[in-house]
Amino acid sequence: xxxxxxxxxxxxxxxxxxxxxxxxxxxxxxxxxxxxxxxxxxxxxxxxxxxxxxxxxxxxxxxxxxxxxxxxxxxxxxxxxxxxxxxxxxxxxxxxxxxxxxxxxxxxxxxxxxxxxxxxxxxxxxxxxxxxxxxxxxxxxxxxxxxxxxxxxxxxxxxxxxxxxxxxxxxxxxxxxxxxxxxxxxxxxxxxxxxxxxxxxxxxxxxxxxxxxxxxxxxxxxxxxxxxxxxxxxxxxxxxxxxxxxxxxxxxxxxxxxxxxxxxxxxxxxxxxxxxxxxxxxxxxxxxxxxxxxxx
Amino acid sequence: xxxxxxxxxxxxxxxxxxxxxxxxxxxxxxxxxxxxxxxxxxxxxxxxxxxxxxxxxxxxxxxxxxxxxxxxxxxxxxxxxxxxxxxxxxxxxxxxxxxxxxxxxxxxxxxxxxxxxxxxxxxxxxxxxxxxxxxxxxxxxxxxxxxxxxxxxxxxxxxxxxxxxxxxxxxxxxxxxxxxxxxxxxxxxxxxxxxxxxxxxxxxxxxxxxxxxxxxxxxxxxxxxxxxxxxxxxxxxxxxxxxxxxxxxxxxxxxxxxxxxxxxxxxxxxxxxxxxxxxxxxxxxxxxxxxxxxxxxxxxxxxxxxxxxxxxxxxxxxxxxxxxx
Numbered sequence: 001x002x003x004x005x006x007x008x009x010x011x012x013x014x015x016x017x018x019x020x021x022x023x024x025x026x027x028x029x030x031x032x033x034x035x036x037x038x039x040x041x042x043x044x045x046x047x048x049x050x051x052x053x054x055x056x057x058x059x060x061x062x063x064x065x066x067x068x069x070x071x072x073x074x075x076x077x078x079x080x081x082x083x084x085x086x087x088x089x090x091x092x093x094x095x096x097x098x099x100x101x102x103x104x105x106x107x108x109x110x111x112x113x114x115x116x117x118x119x120x121x122x123x124x125x126x127x128x129x130x131x132x133x134x135x136x137x138x139x140x141x142x143x144x145x146x147x148x149x150x151x152x153x154x155x156x157x158x159x160x161x162x163x164x165x166x167x168x169x170x171x172x173x174x175x176x177x178x179x180x181x182x183x184x185x186x187x188x189x190x191x192x193x194x195x196x197x198x199x200x201x202x203x204x205x206x207x208x209x210x211x212x213x214x215x216x217x218x219x220x221x222x223x224x225x226x227x228x229x230x231x232x233x234x235x236x237x238x239x240x241x242x243x244x245x246x247x248x249x250x251x252x253x254x255x256x257x258x259x260x261x262x263x264x265x266x267x268x269x270x271x272x273x274x275x276x277x278x279x280x281x282x283x284x285x286x287x288x289x290x291x292x293x294x295x296x
Numbered sequence: 297x298x299x300x301x302x303x304x305x306x307x308x309x310x311x312x313x314x315x316x317x318x319x320x321x322x323x324x325x326x327x328x329x330x331x332x333x334x335x336x337x338x339x340x341x342x343x344x345x346x347x348x349x350x351x352x353x354x355x356x357x358x359x360x361x362x363x364x365x366x367x368x369x370x371x372x373x374x375x376x377x378x379x380x381x382x383x384x385x386x387x388x389x390x391x392x393x394x395x396x397x398x399x400x401x402x403x404x405x406x407x408x409x410x411x412x413x414x415x416x417x418x419x420x421x422x423x424x425x426x427x428x429x430x431x432x433x434x435x436x437x438x439x440x441x442x443x444x445x446x447x448x449x450x451x452x453x454x455x456x457x458x459x460x461x462x463x464x465x466x467x468x469x470x471x472x473x474x475x476x477x478x479x480x481x482x483x484x485x486x487x488x489x490x491x492x493x494x495x496x497x498x499x500x501x502x503x504x505x506x507x508x509x510x511x512x513x514x515x516x517x518x519x520x521x522x523x524x525x526x527x528x529x530x531x532x533x534x535x536x537x538x539x540x541x542x543x544x545x546x547x548x549x550x551x552x553x554x555x556x557x558x559x560x561x562x563x564x565x566x567x568x569x570x571x572x573x574x575x576x577x578x579x580x581x582x583x584x585x586x587x588x589x590x591x592x593x594x595x596x597x598x599x600x601x602x603x604x605x606x607x608x609x610x611x612x613x614x615x616x617x618x619x620x621x
Contacts, residue, residue: 026423027431030423030424030427030441031437031441034440034444035440036459037456037459038443040459040468041458052465052466054465105315106314109352125353126617127613130617132360132364135368135602136598138583138597138598138601139367139368139602140368142371142374142594143367144367147362147363166359166360166363167363169356169359173356198322227450227451229567230564244450244451245450247451248454251457260458267451267454270451274446275446278442285446
């Protein structure tokens with residue numbers, strides 16, 4: 001019966017075939033469109049400058065060389081200094097790790113409080129947090145700069161960590177809150193009856209269940225902080241700049257011959273940590289980004 | 297001091313400080329202020345329970361208040377002063393700005409961005425989500441299209457800078473033109489259309505985001521509705537536009553608004569591509585031209601951005617709250 005019912009579309013095999021081909025072609029064009037830039041970037045970074053000059057843009061490198069990568073890492077010029085990306089890469093590492101850990105921890109505490117300990121005013125705080133997630137950071141730049149000056153953190157890495165922690169709390173809290181509301185409140189009540197305190201409940205019930213959301217939050221925060229440019233360019237000075245700012249300086253510095261292979265290698269190096277995270281933990285990465293957008 | 301040591305110290309001070317605060321405040325509350333003993337036992341436990349959430353949320357509220365509420369008000373206040381910040385000029389910064397060619401260009405371009413980027417990203421995302429649905433290797437295609445989301449805006453811009461490069465040895469577009477015997481053209485300097493070449497970078501990045509969310513929504517559609525339409529003789533286009541799209545309309549709107557908010561904030565791309573030259577300025581990059589040079593003007597621009605984002609933001613927040621409650 002079902003075969004019969006489904007027969008009308010099947011009775012036009014040519015139409016189906018044409019549609020299928022259309023679909024494949026369309027997907028092929030899409031893939032080309034989306035992947036071509038990445039492909040060209042990788043191959044060009046492995047070519048020598050002479051080979052690039054021969055105009056074989058889309059071809060694989062005839063001779064693979066990592067010279068450009070070496071230069072990008074430790075010799076390329078950002079303005080007057082020629083130390084490559086290395087010092088800035090470490091700046092980003094030193095900046096991202098504490099900022100991620102602190103904001104995740106505070107987010108877990110806050111999320112736990114908001115999700116499980118119902119109290120008056122929770123809604124207001126909730127709105128404030130969402131506001132913090134969506135606000136255009138342009139509005140806070142100048143007062144923040146003044147604040148960092150007052151705290152004596154202007155232009156320093158701890159200053160940048162501070163900024164990233166503050167503006168990360170909104171997202172991390174919401175991540176944990178949305179995860180913790182799904183934990184049955186009976187569990188908490190039972191623990192309370194047994195005399196467990198606030199921390200005890202967090203420690204023995206919530207924390208052991210938190211691994212997935214911790215991974216999502218850490219990945220989200222890491223990606224955000226690593227890829228940040230606005231705070232980096234506004235609140236750092238020579239020597240404390242994160243890798244994104246240095247990358248922009250390397251590529252947009254106008255002195256000397258344009259070394260395309262070095263520029264591309266630098267772009268890859270700067271993107272490598274987040275790309276690795278994506279490849280290794282893609283599922284969590286995607287979950288984080290979609291959770292960050294507030295699902296509909 | 298070595299950076300690693302510095303980093304370690306920051307971690308210890310930061311995380312230790314937070315843990316310390318939570319533990320110490322909790323301990324003081326339970327043992328000193330409302331000790332659970334003597335005659336007041338029950339009442340004290342209740343009181344402590346009432347105070348506790350506030351105690352624990354205090355750092356976050358304090359931080360958000362100080363660094364969110366204050367800056368918004370502070371920024372607006374600053375925008376009412378002149379360049380040096382010593383003379384109150386009311387809405388002077390705003391009126392000068394509105395009369396300026398540069399601001400009007402930035403504003404107009406920004407409107408183009410808001411119209412084009414969310415629409416294009418959502419459309420492509422939906423298209424790919426639908427095309428790869430139920431396809432065996434669809435997941436591979438999807439994970440590749442999602443990849444640009446992992447790259448910073450600056451990184452992505454630089455990749456495209458090479459695609460658009462004037463030099464046919466390096467720029468894909470001009471390599472293609474070269475092979476057809478055409479002269480190279482710098483697409484970033486084409487009046488008006490250069491905006492679209494820059495916008496396309498953000499579309500390239502955000503398509504993956506739209507695709508993932510819409511793909512999940514498409515999977516959530518009950519099979520029966522689609523089957524029923526097929527039995528009634530609907531063709532694939534009718535199934536898509538009349539059965540599927542209406543059912544995921546809510547998600548489409550959320551994706552659209554989320555990308556809209558993002559679009560209004562992004563300045564990295566224009567900054568890295570043209571630095572705002574060739575009439576490609578948008579408000580966030582226009583603001584950065586004045587940052588730390590004329591703070592009155594910069595905050596005024598920031599406020600215009602804020603006012604444009606606000607309606608979309610409020611809508612999104614209300615939607616999110618509905619979702620979560």
